[in-house]
Amino acid sequence: MGIASERTKREIGFTDVLSKLRPLTPFGKKRVFDIRAFLPGEETVLESEFDNLQRLCDVLVSHESDAARIAEEFREIKDISHSVMRSAAETLSAVELFEVKALLLRMETLKGICESIGQDMPARFVPLDVSGLLSALDPDGGRIPVFYIYDIFSERLAELRKRKKEKERSIGAERKRLAGETLANSGIALTPKYEANIARSDEAAMEAAKSAPYLRAAEEDIFSVRFVLATSEKERALTAETDALSSEAEAEEENVRKRLTDAVAAEIERILENCERIGRLDFLMAKATHALENVCVRPAISQAHALRIEEGRHLPTERALRERGISYQPVSIELAEGVSCVTGANMGGKTVLMKLAGLVAAMAGHGMFVPCASATLGLSSYVGILIGDGQDSDKGLSSFGGEMDGLNAMLSESHERALLLIDEIASATNPSEGRALTKGLIAYLSDKPYITLITTHFDHVAGGADIVNYQVRGLSGADLGELASALTGAGSDERLKAIAALMDYRLDQVSREQETPKDALRIAEILGINKEILDLARGFADAEKPGLPERNQNEQTES
Amino acid sequence: MGLLRETANKYRVISVVGLAKNTGKTTTLDAMIAEAPGEGIRLGITSTGRDGETIDIVTGTAKPRIFLPEGAVTTIPTELYALADAGLEILRMTDYRTALGRVMICGVVEAGYVQVAGPVSTAGQTGVCADMLALGADMILIDGAVDRRSVAAPHASDAVILATGAALSGRMSEVAAETAHAVEIYSLPELRDGTALAEITKHAEEKNILFVGGENRILDLKTGLGAGRLIGDEIGEDCRYIYMPGALTKSLAEGVPAKLREKAAFVVTDPTKIFIDRLSWRKLRASGLRVFVLSGINIVAVTVNPYSPAGFSFDSAELIKAVGAAVGNIPVTNVKSGY
Numbered sequence: 020m021g022i023a024s025e026r027t028k029r030e031i032g033f034t035d036v037l038s039k040l041r042p043l044t045p046f047g048k049k050r051v052f053d054i055r056a057f058l059p060g061e062e063t064v065l066e067s068e069f070d071n072l073q074r075l076c077d078v079l080v081s082h083e084s085d086a087a088r089i090a091e092e093f094r095e096i097k098d099i100s101h102s103v104m105r106s107a108a109e110t111l112s113a114v115e116l117f118e119v120k121a122l123l124l125r126m127e128t129l130k131g132i133c134e135s136i137g138q139d140m141p142a143r144f145v146p147l148d149v150s151g152l153l154s155a156l157d158p159d160g161g162r163i164p165v166f167y168i169y170d171i172f173s174e175r176l177a178e179l180r181k182r183k184k185e186k187e188r189s190i191g192a193e194r195k196r197l198a199g200e201t202l203a204n205s206g207i208a209l210t211p212k213y214e215a216n217i218a219r220s221d222e223a224a225m226e227a228a229k230s231a232p233y234l235r236a237a238e239e240d241i242f243s244v245r246f247v248l249a250t251s252e253k254e255r256a257l258t259a260e261t262d263a264l265s266s267e268a269e270a271e272e273e274n275v276r277k278r279l280t281d282a283v284a285a286e287i288e289r290i291l292e293n294c295e296r297i298g299r300l301d302f303l304m305a306k307a308t309h310a311l312e313n314v315c316v317r318p319a320i321s322q323a324h325a326l327r328i329e330e331g332r333h334l335p336t337e338r339a340l341r342e343r344g345i346s347y348q349p350v351s352i353e354l355a356e357g358v359s360c361v362t363g364a365n366m367g368g369k370t371v372l373m374k375l376a377g378l379v380a381a382m383a384g385h386g387m388f389v390p391c392a393s394a395t396l397g398l399s400s401y402v403g404i405l406i407g408d409g410q411d412s413d414k415g416l417s418s419f420g421g422e423m424d425g426l427n428a429m430l431s432e433s434h435e436r437a438l439l440l441i442d443e444i445a446s447a448t449n450p451s452e453g454r455a456l457t458k459g460l461i462a463y464l465s466d467k468p469y470i471t472l473i474t475t476h477f478d479h480v481a482g483g484a485d486i487v488n489y490q491v492r493g494l495s496g497a498d499l500g501e502l503a504s505a506l507t508g509a510g511s512d513e514r515l516k517a518i519a520a521l522m523d524y525r526l527d528q529v530s531r532e533q534e535t536p537k538d539a540l541r542i543a544e545i546l547g548i549n550k551e552i553l554d555l556a557r558g559f560a561d562a563e564k565p566g567l568p569e570r571n572q573n574e575q576t577e578s
Numbered sequence: 579m580g581l582l583r584e585t586a587n588k589y590r591v592i593s594v595v596g597l598a599k600n601t602g603k604t605t606t607l608d609a610m611i612a613e614a615p616g617e618g619i620r621l622g623i624t625s626t627g628r629d630g631e632t633i634d635i636v637t638g639t640a641k642p643r644i645f646l647p648e649g650a651v652t653t654i655p656t657e658l659y660a661l662a663d664a665g666l667e668i669l670r671m672t673d674y675r676t677a678l679g680r681v682m683i684c685g686v687v688e689a690g691y692v693q694v695a696g697p698v699s700t701a702g703q704t705g706v707c708a709d710m711l712a713l714g715a716d717m718i719l720i721d722g723a724v725d726r727r728s729v730a731a732p733h734a735s736d737a738v739i740l741a742t743g744a745a746l747s748g749r750m751s752e753v754a755a756e757t758a759h760a761v762e763i764y765s766l767p768e769l770r771d772g773t774a775l776a777e778i779t780k781h782a783e784e785k786n787i788l789f790v791g792g793e794n795r796i797l798d799l800k801t802g803l804g805a806g807r808l809i810g811d812e813i814g815e816d817c818r819y820i821y822m823p824g825a826l827t828k829s830l831a832e833g834v835p836a837k838l839r840e841k842a843a844f845v846v847t848d849p850t851k852i853f854i855d856r857l858s859w860r861k862l863r864a865s866g867l868r869v870f871v872l873s874g875i876n877i878v879a880v881t882v883n884p885y886s887p888a889g890f891s892f893d894s895a896e897l898i899k900a901v902g903a904a905v906g907n908i909p910v911t912n913v914k915s916g917y
Contacts, residue, residue, distance in 0.1 A: 097671070112659070112660060113659065113660070113668065114656045114659050114660075114668065114682070117668040117671070117682075118671065121671070164670075165667055165668060165669050165670075165685075166667065166668045167665065167666065167667035167668065167687055180688070210914075211612070214914075216894075216914075218893075238885075240885070240889055240890055240891045241890065241891075242890075242891050242892075242893065243891060
């Protein structure tokens with residue numbers, strides 16, 4: 020499962036990002052399928068991967084047409100490594116030799132394109148020279164991807180085929196001669212296929228046909244008899260000779276295939292190495308294309324375990340918003356080991372922020388550039404996300420039960436340099452215990468060697484000096500009452516868009532925990548919830564405000 | 579007449595289809611192929627594979643071997659390549675798969691027999707035809723399938739040659755009538771009503787029965803099988819066309835009341851979707867049935883085989899005359915007798 024479970028990869032959007040990588044060769048596709056993360060301690064290897072990725076991004080930009088030609092060759096490449104390896108043990112068929120030749124031609128073409136790109140193309144991607152073997156399979160140097168056991172492969176084969184053709188011509192001449200004699204002596208004209216249909220009613224013709232020395236009845240019914248040219252002794256002898264020549268030619272074809280197979284076998288390692296190189300290049304070109312298309316940057320890798328995101332974009336969310344005509348507001352955040360706590364308005368993008376942190380860590384960890392203005396991070400050994408969205412109901416667990424199950428799994432997987440992303444934990448249970456549980460979890464995680472990012476609606480759960488607090492700016496500047504009346508009669512999509520347009524998703528680090536914004540009722544109003552309900556709710560909220568009984572109770576029991 | 583010479587200047591892709599086994603489809607193909615070198619035509623030859631069809635590799639019985647002259651282009655699956663008697667230069671490996679491996683396009687460098695087999699899907703057929711034309715073929719012949727369900731003709735080929743003969747029936751008049759029935763169905767008119775066409779195209783993906791005319795309506799029924807009565811109940815007075823995404827069967831056509839049958843015509847995607855026997859077809863037509871197709875099949879010739887595998891034969895000239903009278907102005911020929 021690598022550094023994250025399949026579920027985490029899906030929830031942070033990494034699975035989606037991987038599905039947007041478009042390798043073109045079977046070798047590149049395998050690399051995407053087998054992709055694995057660079058682990059803490061492999062920073063140097065990762066940096067060199069990034070070096071190559073950067074160089075390929077440059078190649079895609081500055082050698083655009085060469086890159087397009089490479090892609091075109093890639094699309095036609097088939098994985099025939101099985102045949103290549105088989106050449107060591109068995110004679111390859113003509114079809115296999117065709118495929119080897121076609122592959123070698125593509126390798127040669129790719130090598131040429133890479134060389135024309137020159138220094139900009141890292142050497143480890145350039146295919147090795149295969150012209151020796153290619154010449155063996157393509158002796159006339161036509162360099163066209165077609166194949167046949169041509170005469171040029173063997174003088175003997177050419178000679179056998181020539182003699183066979185001569186014999187076949189003699190057979191043709193012999194049949195023509197017999198047909199001519201039949202016409203001259205019996206008056207019966209044969210079709211080009213040396214047949215004649217004689218009606219029984221035509222007694223004279225029937226008699227002539229029956230007595231013609233070179234005709235024999237092949238098929239008959241009540242109306243007619245179909246005569247065909249009989250085989251003469253001479254033709255029989257010629258046919259026997261032709262058959263013998265055919266067998267000899269076939270044996271010689273096999274000799275040629277053996278010889279060519281040996282030539283392939285001698286180059287197995289070189290061919291497989293080229294397959295590796297093609298896979299490497301294809302994989303990295305796919306990453307580079309993705310980076311350019313999604314405006315990604317090379318992250319700086321630090322030794323210390325940390326995650327700093329400058330103007331990051333969660334790509335799947337950005338795409339979904341774009342499709343609805345809404346622009347995505349990038350956010351920045353800086354996380355270090357210990358606990359960081361995010362509070363903020365409903366619909367303020369807290370969950371997306373968590374996914375973003377996970378996605379940036381996963382993309383960088385898997386050697387990809389990241390969708391940020393800039394980013395610095397230290398590699399994580401584990402990424403876990405817990406989103407309390409009750410998705411476990413199919414397992415028969417309540418949303419709370421599913422959440423606790425997920426938390427257990429996450430904590431048991433965590434070890435040094437883990438990245439934990441916990442969204443609104445315990446929000447599905449009663450507020451007093453939910454707050455206590457959140458507080459306890461934060462206290463437990465605060466001295467662990469993990470980066471923990473936690474979002475919550477509960478007030479005063481992250482009061483410790485070592486907890487970093489962030490707050491989403493939210494709707495603070497907007498006149499919501501006016502907006503709510505302006506939206507009277509609007510559809511839900513319009514209302515959601517209006518909120519998205521007013522929402523400031525950016526984060527502020529706050530020195531000490533502030534009161535959690537109380538925007539829920541206002542947002543509910545913009546979303547068009549019945550006014551009567553909202554008025555009642557406001558009344559209850561005002562009545563509860565002064566005492567904050569739940570919190571007091573909690574504080575008392577704990578102190 | 580030389581069939582190839584007659585058709586070569588008018589069509590790029592021709593399917594040869596037999597109305598039954600032993601109607602001489604392969605003989606027709608052989609005759610046209612034999613004409614090619616003399617006409618200076620470089621032929622491409624392929625064959626419609628059929629879903630689930632298994633070919634006996636050892637005896638090669640299911641797919642007839644075809645003699646191909648030097649210069650022809652053909653399709654052959656990888657597993658059949660080594661069995662070919664002809665010398666085949668591999669020109670291209672396609673992505674179309676069959677039970678016998680991927681389909682390759684080959685050029686004939688040494689004349690001989692080949693078990694020609696092509697892709698199963700219509701898209702595959704269209705693809706290899708385009709490939710063969712690109713690789714230098716002047717014209718394509720497709721060895722079509724025997725049963726009507728897999729005549730992929732409207733999409734893959736420009737025109738069809740229909741093979742018929744004594745194998746259909748012991749009575750010549752019956753052979754002529756069955757052939758005429760097939761020709762009539764294949765020659766049904768294409769829908770030209772632009773408004774109706776636009777409506778049908780809009781809903782084509784949904785694969786639902788569609789009433790066009792008045793207020794257009796979708797009938798939420800995927801196929802028409804057994805739905806004749808329902809269509810009869812649901813159809814409105816002002817319906818002008820009933821679009822059938824699937825098969826048009828006898829029971830379905832009969833389910834529509836006769837008085838509405840005259841007003842509303844059926845529309846099917848192509849003629850191979852019509853499954854109505856000759857006698858029912860006559861009766862339905864007499865009671866007002868009208869059918870349009872979205873894409874038709876262009877029959878350019880009918881070939882006859884006077885021999886039946888049951889051991890009797892018709893007089894070739896008489897059979898040609900009888901079939902010719904039944905099919906109207908489509909040329910009829912026996913490629914073997916050369917008439």
